[in-house]
Amino acid sequence: MTEDAPVDDELLTIGAFAARARLSAKALRLYDRLGLLTPAHVDEASGYRYYRADQVEHARLVALLRQLDMPLARIAEVVGAEGGAQAADLLAGWWADVETRVAGQRTLAEYLRGRLSGRSSEMYGKFVVETVDVPAQVVITESRHTLADELPTWIGGSLERLTGAARECGGVTGAPFVVYHAEVSMESDGPAESCVPVADEAAARAWAERAGRAWETRVRVEPAARLAFTRITKAQVAHPQILAAFEAVEQWMAGQGLKPAGPCREVYFADWDAAGPQDPVCDIAFPVIR
Numbered sequence: 001m002t003e004d005a006p007v008d009d010e011l012l013t014i015g016a017f018a019a020r021a022r023l024s025a026k027a028l029r030l031y032d033r034l035g036l037l038t039p040a041h042v043d044e045a046s047g048y049r050y051y052r053a054d055q056v057e058h059a060r061l062v063a064l065l066r067q068l069d070m071p072l073a074r075i076a077e078v079v080g081a082e083g084g085a086q087a088a089d090l091l092a093g094w095w096a097d098v099e100t101r102v103a104g105q106r107t108l109a110e111y112l113r114g115r116l117s118g119r120s121s122e123m124y125g126k127f128v129v130e131t132v133d134v135p136a137q138v139v140i141t142e143s144r145h146t147l148a149d150e151l152p153t154w155i156g157g158s159l160e161r162l163t164g165a166a167r168e169c170g171g172v173t174g175a176p177f178v179v180y181h182a183e184v185s186m187e188s189d190g191p192a193e194s195c196v197p198v199a200d201e202a203a204a205r206a207w208a209e210r211a212g213r214a215w216e217t218r219v220r221v222e223p224a225a226r227l228a229f230t231r232i233t234k235a236q237v238a239h240p241q242i243l244a245a246f247e248a249v250e251q252w253m254a255g256q257g258l259k260p261a262g263p264c265r266e267v268y269f270a271d272w273d274a275a276g277p278q279d280p281v282c283d284i285a286f287p288v289i290r
Helices: 014-021 025-033 053-067 072-079 084-116 120-124 151-169 201-215 241-256
Strands: 011-013 049-052 129-134 137-144 177-180 192-198 217-222 225-233 265-268 280-289
Touching: 011 014, 014 025, 014 049, 014 053, 025 049, 025 053, 049 053, 053 072, 072 084, 084 241, 120 241, 129 241, 137 151, 137 201, 151 192, 151 201, 192 201, 201 217, 225 241, 241 280
Parallel strands: none
Antiparallel strands: 011 049, 129 225, 137 192, 137 217, 177 192, 177 265, 225 280, 265 280
């Protein structure tokens, strides 16, 4: 028997099925190995694969989804969905994520074009940089090693947890902030440290003793400092716009003869959920000395 010979009226050899599905036999073997399209029958003696005619549409769907560069795990979800409506919703959700990622990449490409073409000074000129003196603060903190794509979710969750915990520590006494002890990018994972200033140091240390093991929490006294900062909108917090803000502050510091006295930070002084895209929500700041 050859691999292209029909077994019966209902089953098709891999060659005949591949022709109907307008795919290669190699692709069908790959789909089988990945669990995306299982043959209706495999001959135990020869190992030949056979398919039903009604599997053609399934095979074409898998091939089309792969043309979208959809991850194999997500393809399995779509083709395994209970009904077309659920499959369509899964596809729509994934595609929305793709468009968000591409929009971010487009913005990053434009940002890099500005840097490479020497227009970076124009970008930095859009930011107003000032200094402010801040007193020493008792802060409760949560730290995590995280890559850039997970950072926004972690910041939101950690600040929410810490703000809730602050009720046990005498209440919040200042704007929450996030300190970057090392670079956070898609190649570097920090760590980052979320911080919420609180009133009662003794109560805060008691809280940290209870919660520390679960969330890498601790209490420390943030020393008084002079901060060089620029204020940005909610839209500018998105990557890579925020990179230009950090670099604008660094350029201003160099021009003023100031040096960093500690790690950079983002200070969140506004209600994030209530703010619109153009509302100021965050200060990009560096502790500085001469």
